[in-house]
Amino acid sequence: MKVLCLLTLLCWIQFAYAQRINFKTVGNHMIADVMVNGSMAAKAFMDTGSPTTIIDSTFAANSGFKVNREGKRLKIRTPLITYYCYPLMDDTINVNGLRNTRPVYVGNLKRRKGFSDIDMILGNGYIAQDGSRMLTLNIAKGYVEYGRKEIGKEFKKGIMTVDEHDFVSTDAPLRLYTQNDGNSQLGGRFVIDTGNANYLFLCGRNERVSEFLKMKGIEPEEKIMHGKTIQYIRMQSAEILGKEVMMKGAPLVILPRMRFYDYTGAIGFKFLKEVEMILDYDNNLLYVK
Secondary structure, three states: OHHHHHHHHHHHHHHHHHOEEEOEEEOOEEEEEEEEOOOEEEEEEEOOOOOOOEEEHHHHHHHOOOEOOOOOOEEEEOOOOEEEEEEEOOOOOEEOOEEEOOOOEEEOHHHOOOOOOOOEEEOOOEEOOOOOOEEEEEHHHOEEEEOOOOOOOOOEEEEOEEOOOOOEEEEOOEEEEEOOOOEEEEOOEEEEOOOOOOOEEEEOOOHHHHHHHHHHOOOOEEEEEOOEEEEEEEEEEEEEOOEEEEEEEEEEEEEOOOOOOOOOEEEOHHHHOOOOEEEEOOOOEEEEO
């Protein structure tokens, strides 16, 4: 009887932790060792800003995945980069026991700087074993967790929007505190994007952003990175979703060529690291502590 209870307990523990994916922080990105379809080890870049899972073409070939190369390549857009991909012949995959709910694509991930050893981009479309689509981000402790959980009173609730491209965002005012002690509020829609290594970034082509900079008389600083001119504002702190994060003079980057100009910007890795966030896809709600 004791042996049976012990086996039951071990099975329960394995089930409970099967839905947690631990990761290492590499260059302010979340990199995890995962198992694909229960048998293939892969190194995954975890990106809530990507609605799509993309498998690297070399990894796909070495792992025996069948790729549908008929027709044109598809453009898979993320907030910062576009990939040209073919779909897998299989409808979907599972990762660490999590079932993907969307088509999976294959493309050359090595073209992205810093991705030489990455086998896949893990998007946001996965279902836990309990049937839920609830995702907990606890970046400070180095894990994400899939599955239902009780929401404590210490969490603040907000509305989460999933658009036609399956990008996850929230409509929330962003309060900015600049180095000259000025403070301003900027409204709009912000993507929840762990793939963005910064605290936040703003979309320079968005009307709200351009009008905000003009109205406040803010002249962004500029610097050259990799042959491109980057605009930014030095920030003391920023507050969104009821959470103020000290930025200590870090740059708030303004991306003039951001493709999704209907968004004000994105909440990035460094900001999300300061909070615990729960994304409830089933009810279009998010919670922040």
